[in-house]
Amino acid sequence: MKFTKMQGIGNDYIYVNCFEEKVENPEQLSLRLSDRRFGIGGDGLILIMPSETADFKMRIFNADGSEAMMCGNGTRCIGKYVYEHGLTDKTRITLETNSGIKQLELHCDGKTVQAVTVDMGKAILVPREIPVESDSQEPFVAKPVQVGDRLERITCVSMGNPHAVVFCDRIDDLDLERLGPEFEHHPIFPDRVNTEFIRVIDNHTLQMRVWERGSGETLACGTGACASVVAAVLNGYCPQGEPVLVQLRGGELTITYQADGTVMMTGPAAEVFQGEINLS
Known part of the structure; x- marks a missing residue:
């Protein structure tokens, strides 16, 4: 399986392009790959997937295998990934998450995404x-x-x-x-x-x-x-x-x-390295 390690101000995840890779049992895979001594190492696993309601979809799994609803740093990294890896040429994209569709604006210098602004939606206070x-x-x-x-x-x-x-x-x-x-x-x-x-x-x-x-x-x-x-x-x-x-x-x-009541977040994202791991 091919993967990309990315980080948003130190919040590091293992990203898998599910347009090309098939991931089975992501809960167990996140637990295995997130281990910093016996795996790739990271705060968890993020899947970049096709969506029927947005440009892209994300699923995120914590290092203990539990599925999370959202990750702000992860959304910025996905914005950088899909643009720089040629999955889109748009600088305004939509991303389906388990907590709704998020709007991303990519701030680019040529073909490089320098920062991403995410409309995080409205804060829930009830x-x-x-x-x-x-x-x-x-x-x-x-x-x-x-x-x-x-x-x-x-x-x-x-x-x-x-x-x-x-x-x-x-x-x-x-x-x-x-x-x-x-x-x-x-x-x-x-x-x-x-x-x-x-x-x-x-x-x-x-x-x-x-x-x-x-x-x-x-x-x-x-x-x-x-x-x-x-x-x-x-x-x-x-x-x-x-x-x-x-x-x-x-x-x-x-x-x-x-x-x-809407919250806007702007920050950087970075690709650390790409790799391939044998899952057998």
Whole structure:
């Protein structure tokens, strides 16, 4: 099977062109190939597929084999892949995901995609739709929740997958190997949750670390950056309708939470290498 390793600010996945390759049992394949010692290594597996409703379709599987709804960094990498590998000559494309059809705008220099802007759709704030267990269906903003031995104030947002955002004075020295699973498997999150730990630098700049369900701490999470900016606006840290720079361990994303509730994400994507693996 031929594959391409790509990364969006350090969020690395194994991409397979399903216009040419047939993938059976992608859940087990992701678990096998994502292993950084015994496989190719990555945060998971992404399939680039034909679509009946959009230009292309993506399916994404975490490193533990579970299927995810969406991946912001993955969508940008797909935009770069399909353009640079000749699957399209359009710079505005549509991408079918498990959380709806996303609009991508490719920023090109000649035949090279330098950055991609993704219309991530509207942020979901109704608790049962995120989902998060709550006595109220008002937005879950700065609610106190006991997590392990800590009382945390959590803001919950879905960008097609569930996110819990926590604002902290310091994030560099947080023990995410301990904290991350406590959030991910907390009983108020029936589908588990991705957790963003955020330090507000100023009203247009956030610093972020992320624990992703099924993958652990990653260098970046596009939907998490979007959810964090939405949460920062809801908590009064950042203005709505203006671009906010999110600094992640793998790089930077620019996120705008627009007045109509839509979230726009702009950032880079890179191809690391191509290869072929024997699956027998």
